[in-house]
Amino acid sequence: MNPTDPSNPQLPPPIPPPLTPAPLPPNAGLGVLLDSLLKQPSRLVHELHQAKNSRYLLLLALVALAGFACYGVVIGTFSGGEQLFAAPLKVSLGSLATVLICLPSLYIFACLTGAEVSLRGLAGVLVATLALNALLLLGFAPVAWVFSQSTESVAFIGALHLILWLISLAFGLRLLRLFMDILRVSDRVHVRVWTAIFILVSLQMTTALRPIVGKSEHWLPTEKKFFLAHWAENLFGTRD
Amino acid sequence: MQSLRRLLILCRGDSARIAPWLEERDPRWLLTCVIAITAGCALYGGVVGLWRAPVQAAYTAIKMPLLIFLTCSGNALLNGMLAQILGSGLSFRQSAQAILMSFTIAALILASLSPVALFILYNAPPLGSAARSTGHSITLLSDVLFIAYAGFVANRRLLRLLQHLCPTPAAARRVFWSWLAGNLFLGAQLSWILRPFIGSPGLPVQFLRDHPLRGNFYEAVFNALRHLLS
Numbered sequence: 001m002n003p004t005d006p007s008n009p010q011l012p013p014p015i016p017p018p019l020t021p022a023p024l025p026p027n028a029g030l031g032v033l034l035d036s037l038l039k040q041p042s043r044l045v046h047e048l049h050q051a052k053n054s055r056y057l058l059l060l061a062l063v064a065l066a067g068f069a070c071y072g073v074v075i076g077t078f079s080g081g082e083q084l085f086a087a088p089l090k091v092s093l094g095s096l097a098t099v100l101i102c103l104p105s106l107y108i109f110a111c112l113t114g115a116e117v118s119l120r121g122l123a124g125v126l127v128a129t130l131a132l133n134a135l136l137l138l139g140f141a142p143v144a145w146v147f148s149q150s151t152e153s154v155a156f157i158g159a160l161h162l163i164l165w166l167i168s169l170a171f172g173l174r175l176l177r178l179f180m181d182i183l184r185v186s187d188r189v190h191v192r193v194w195t196a197i198f199i200l201v202s203l204q205m206t207t208a209l210r211p212i213v214g215k216s217e218h219w220l221p222t223e224k225k226f227f228l229a230h231w232a233e234n235l236f237g238t239r240d
Numbered sequence: 241m242q243s244l245r246r247l248l249i250l251c252r253g254d255s256a257r258i259a260p261w262l263e264e265r266d267p268r269w270l271l272t273c274v275i276a277i278t279a280g281c282a283l284y285g286g287v288v289g290l291w292r293a294p295v296q297a298a299y300t301a302i303k304m305p306l307l308i309f310l311t312c313s314g315n316a317l318l319n320g321m322l323a324q325i326l327g328s329g330l331s332f333r334q335s336a337q338a339i340l341m342s343f344t345i346a347a348l349i350l351a352s353l354s355p356v357a358l359f360i361l362y363n364a365p366p367l368g369s370a371a372r373s374t375g376h377s378i379t380l381l382s383d384v385l386f387i388a389y390a391g392f393v394a395n396r397r398l399l400r401l402l403q404h405l406c407p408t409p410a411a412a413r414r415v416f417w418s419w420l421a422g423n424l425f426l427g428a429q430l431s432w433i434l435r436p437f438i439g440s441p442g443l444p445v446q447f448l449r450d451h452p453l454r455g456n457f458y459e460a461v462f463n464a465l466r467h468l469l470s
Contacts, residue, residue, distance in 0.1 A: 101355040108352035111251035112393060193389065197356055208363055224365050226378065 021046050033059055037132055045178045048124030049117075057124040060131040061096075067134025068092040072212075074141045078148040078157050079215045086219060090209040095130055098205050102126075102198045109190040115183040125179045133165075133172035140164045154214040155234045161213065162206075169199070203227045243272040250341060251348060253397045255404035258341070262334045262405070270337060273344045274309075280347030281305040284386075285437070287357045291364060291379045292439030299447045303434045308343050311427040312336065315419075322418045327411040328402065338405075339419060342398035349390040357386060372441045379438055395420060432457035 021042045024032060033056060036044040048056060072088030079087075103123060110117045144164060148157055173195060180188055206212060207227040209220065225233075246269065249257055261269055281304040289300030319339060320332030330338065364378050365371035399416045406412035431437070433452045439445060 101359050104355055105349075105352040108251060108348055111248055112253070112349070114252045114254065116252070190393070197353075201356060201359060204359065204363055208359075224363055224369070224375075226363060 023047060023050075027055075030059055030063070034063065034135070037128060037135070041128075041132070041175055042178050042182070044128060045125055045175055046182055048128060049121045049179065049182055051118050051121035051124060054120065057120065057127055060124070060127045064095065064127060064130040064134045065092045067131065067138050068095050071134065071137040071141055071144075074145050074148065075161060075212060077145060078154075078213055079211075081215070083211075083215065087212050090212050094205045094209050095134075095202075098198070098202050099123075099126055099130065101201055102194070105197060106194050109194040112190040113180070113183075113185045113187050115180070115185045117183065122179075125175055129169075129172040129175045131172075132175060133168045136168035136171055137164060140168065158213045158234065165202075169202075243268070246272065247276060247344070247348065250345060250397075253400055255401050258401060259404050261341075262330075262337050270340070273337075273340045276344045277308055277340070277347040278305045280344075280351035281308060283354045284347075284350035284357065287354050287361060288379070288383055288438055290358075291361050291375060292367065292436075292441075293445045296436070296439045296445045299445070300437050303437065303447075305347075307427065307430055307434055308347075310430050311423055312339055312343065314426050314430070315339075315422050318422055319419050322422070323415050326414040326418060327408075328406045328415045330405060330415075335419075338398065338401060339423070341401070342394040345397050346387075346390040346394035349393060350386060353386050353390075357382065367441055376438065376441050383438065428457045432460065 021040070024036060024043055024047045028036075033044065037060075044056075069088040069092040072091035073084060075091065076084040076087035103119075103126060106126060107117070107119050107122055110122055144161060147160055151157055176191065176195070180191060185191070204227050207221075207225060207230045210216075210230065211221075246261070282301040285304030286297045286301035288304070289297035316332070316336050320330075320335045323330040323332075323335040328335075360382050361379065365375035367375070369375070395416075398419075399412065402412035402416050403409055406415065432455075433448070435449055435452070436443070436446065443449075
């Protein structure tokens with residue numbers, strides 16, 4: 001039997017060619033960046049992986065912050081008043097804080113997969129994930145606004161924002177998967193564990209910065225609480 | 241920079257590149273591991289103890305790396321002998337270095353999770369609140385999960401390294417399980433002696449509890465089981 005014969009069942013499947021998408025044009029502007037974020041994310045992820053400079057990272061961070069702030073205004077319209085300023089600030093700065101909390105573990109967990117990554121490249125991909133998350137939330141903003149004007153239930157509007165955020169994040173996290181594809185990482189258990197940590201930290205951030213949807217006398221909570229207890233309180237009216 | 245690069249390679253678990261480090265006589269890599277364990281465990285330990293009191297944070301920051309070094313040194317002779325008896329072909333120095341490298345991975349994972357642990361701590365009901373037992377339980381549970389994960393990953397890496405170094409996979413498994421059993425047995429008792437790490441809400445802040453050598457971990461587990469079943 002010819003060992004090089006591809007029909008030989010004893011041979012492992014052939015290694016696919018390296019995933020090297022076409023690079024972005026040099027000094028690509030914001031338009032090109034957003035275009036590739038939506039249409040050709042693998043190009044952008046590959047560019048961020050190369051991590052030649054921090055320009056794309058900063059631009060994407062601005063997109064993410066601005067996107068979350070705009071969506072925060074929509075969240076604020078439910079309660080109006082000072083929540084119109086507080087909600088955008090809390091949503092955008094909360095997202096930034098989540099990135100800062102989770103980036104060190106993402107770097108070590110990515111190393112545990114065996115991938116050769118740079119901190120800058122990984123930060124770029126994480127920020128791109130959030131930028132895509134924020135852009136999709138902006139797409140959902142009209143829907144969220146309609147519901148926020150037609151209901152008075154904090155629990156309902158809170159659950160709606162949560163569902164929309166989770167859908168957007170699921171699309172955003174595809175960039176991280178693409179990044180792992182480019183790096184040819186097969187053992188992704190650690191990245192999945194990190195994703196669970198990231199989601200839990202994000203959910204807790206919404207409780208740590210409450211109220212984001214409803215009204216309160218204070219900008220920040222005076223009582224420390226975990227998000228499950230906070231949700232139970234809002235859904236069933238229980239106090240712990 | 242060379243040391244940092246090595247730590248990243250260690251995390252990646254590239255056994256082919258890691259194995260030659262065990263042949264080196266230069267103590268710099270050993271020192272790097274010691275520094276990484278000290279810094280990583282002290283950082284995480286500091287966060288763990290912070291829920292009880294800043295002084296407890298300082299104590300736990302000292303005790304966590306100490307627990308690892310005492311376990312390694314206490315079992316160094318036994319682990320070296322087991323490695324040779326069970327046919328790994330590793331010397332005493334190489335055995336100690338391999339175990340120290342696996343603890344280094346655990347320390348790096350714990351250090352990277354320190355911001356998350358700090359965030360959990362920030363959100364946990366504080367000691368002065370009515371829900372302080374909830375705060376203690378949440379801190380305890382998250383720490384157990386993080387330490388268990390770090391330990392699991394570090395041991396998987398150690399097994400992979402042994403499989404690369406030992407003449408047969410069976411020898412690698414024998415050496416790995418014997419090391420793990422010995423380290424868990426001594427480590428559990430040392431952690432009992434060095435308690436408290438988090439600090440119970442109703443007990444004072446102390447570096448060691450009064451009469452730390454009285455009783456042992458296994459007796460306490462046995463008594464707890466007997467109490468539960470009686």
